[in-house]
Amino acid sequence: MAKTSVRNIKLTLAYDGTRFSGWQRQGNTDNTLQALVETAASSALEENVELIGASRTDSGVHANGQVAHFVTNTKLSVAELRSKINENLPADVVVLSAEEMPERFHARYNATGKIYRYHILNKAVPDPFTRRYNLWVPESLNLTAMRDAAAQLVGTHDFKAFSTGKTKKSTVKAISNLKVECAAHEIIITFIGDSFLYNMARILTGTILECGLGQRKPEDIPAIFDAGERAAAGFTAPAHGLFLDTVFYE
């Protein structure tokens, strides 16, 4: 009987990643978002909540739309649940929405795609109000070169050179869309793909930026794929410009 009363809750979260060691829990009492939200939810619901996140955002990376799920016996409505968890969270982390899902829903395994966005401020002077949320690049950037680079990177490739850390899994990934947009000195690079390797969005951004700075040519990008070595690709753009924007489900 208890089994049938178990509910599966999907949370959509926004957080300022500045002071956190990323999403993924590293112990019971650590400085990760997963541990923080688990503790807040456990206090709010007075039961032991285990949270599964869609994306293991790195240390310093932000999210507008991280998704996580947990199972619970609570009788609270999803609106009450959201507001009770938020009452237990600090100001830099917020539950945007809570939804009731079918029992089989899994935040990580069911994710069919993600949007990441990298924010660059391309201006002679930095901006004190958005300084935690973009990379300030005072040098002139060649947008055409950045877009040409993006065109070389979109599609299905072996992105081994665009990742750090080792994995036994395939490094072949599909980026279905890679846009470089600019408005009022802000350049936003949008990555839409099924899944991403460790540091991939940041190394792609670094490589695109080096093209924009004239340090590298877009037409040399196929050789990076061929090399398949981290050293062949560009620098790892800093974490604080990156946002996990959206997680897609079918």
Add this chain to the structure above:
Amino acid sequence: MAKTSVRNIKLTLAYDGTRFSGWQRQGNTDNTLQALVETAASSALEENVELIGASRTDSGVHANGQVAHFVTNTKLSVAELRSKINENLPADVVVLSAEEMPERFHARYNATGKIYRYHILNKAVPDPFTRRYNLWVPESLNLTAMRDAAAQLVGTHDFKAFSTGKTKKSTVKAISNLKVECAAHEIIITFIGDSFLYNMARILTGTILECGLGQRKPEDIPAIFDAGERAAAGFTAPAHGLFLDTVFYE
């Protein structure tokens, strides 16, 4: 001969006021913006810089367009001057521009008007990224009532009730424009006036907000002017929602 080489420099500054005790210097080594920028400019120019600001923004108040001036013997161009001072400033304070002015220009005395903006986030959940720069109000706000209140407050009045602290000067001030705008859950109250009393923009905001929350009626505002007592007006909205936006000169 030395006299003729003296230059008068106007700085336009943006700062995140969060960690500062306001603009106005309180001693030689204190936590004010004036002291910080004076120290940065003195280091950059290798001479003792004394800065005069247009507005004494309160503790925690931000600025997009604070103006200050100083006299100097430096031979640096204004572009070099800006970049050298910025190199000596932390990331939450930035010189947006430096301009050469006639000798008689005075940032405070020549100011003919100012724009202040108060930012409110009117949404069920707060926003982790703008939390330092707006007041989060989850309750439903009646925009019509807020605009009716603004219409009662605009114009030339004795704003004694809308100020804290004592002054021997006149408390009659002219607000030439007072707008309440709303877009995507963000409400911005814009105050344009010749000059403002201590805490005036924040008490006006608190009074307008109380009208929006239904705790006070716009038609009761004339009685606040008549009372001329701080207790008659609304609460002092917190500093972190307020921006000094623009300082006007003829």
